[in-house]
Amino acid sequence: xxxxxxxxxxxxxxxxxxxxxxxxxxxxxxxxxxxxxxxxxxxxxxxxxxxxxxxxxxxxxxxxxxxxxxxxxxxxxxxxxxxxxxxxxxxxxxxxxxxxxxxxxxxxxxxxxxxxxxxxxxxxxxxxxxxxxxxxxxxxxxxxxxxxxx
Numbered sequence: 823x824x825x826x827x828x829x830x831x832x833x834x835x836x837x838x839x840x841x842x843x844x845x846x847x848x849x850x851x852x853x854x855x856x857x858x859x860x861x862x863x864x865x866x867x868x869x870x871x872x873x874x875x876x877x878x879x880x881x882x883x884x885x886x887x888x889x890x891x892x893x894x895x896x897x898x899x900x901x902x903x904x905x906x907x908x909x910x911x912x913x914x915x916x917x918x919x920x921x922x923x924x925x926x927x928x929x930x931x932x933x934x935x936x937x938x939x940x941x942x943x944x945x946x947x948x949x950x951x952x953x954x955x956x957x958x959x960x961x962x963x964x965x966x967x968x969x970x971x972x
Contacts, residue, residue: 854922856885865908
């Protein structure tokens with residue numbers, strides 16, 4: 823079965839399209855994902871953003887630093903733990919959100935062309951189950967454990 827191969831092809835194609843289309847608004851290589859998640863989760867911290875996007879913390883740190891340098895997000899300190907930085911979208915970043923959402927909706931509609939509402943909901947439900955299955959492996963590997971392939 824080549825299910826994960828197909829998911830990968832779809833994800834890479836959509837990411838490539840978004841990266842090309844977002845050049846005009848100075849968002850490079852997947853930065854739109856971080857901007858959207860911070861917009862939708864004001865005050866999110868690095869660890870939570872890492873868990874949400876399923877990327878390592880150093881990748882999050884590099885990406886948010888670039889967004890901050892562009893004036894699209896800003897950081898604040900949490901009241902409970904001074905080591906944690908909370909992230910918020912700036913006015914400049916907020917202005918990009920509708921365009922990013924419009925691209926997302928266009929891509930989703932394009933991907934689901936010819937699907938009934940019921941089929942689209944079923945596909946979403948199945949993909950959520952796949953994500954939940956993978957999340958346990960991601961959590962385990964993130965903590966330094968190895969998967970047993972045998």
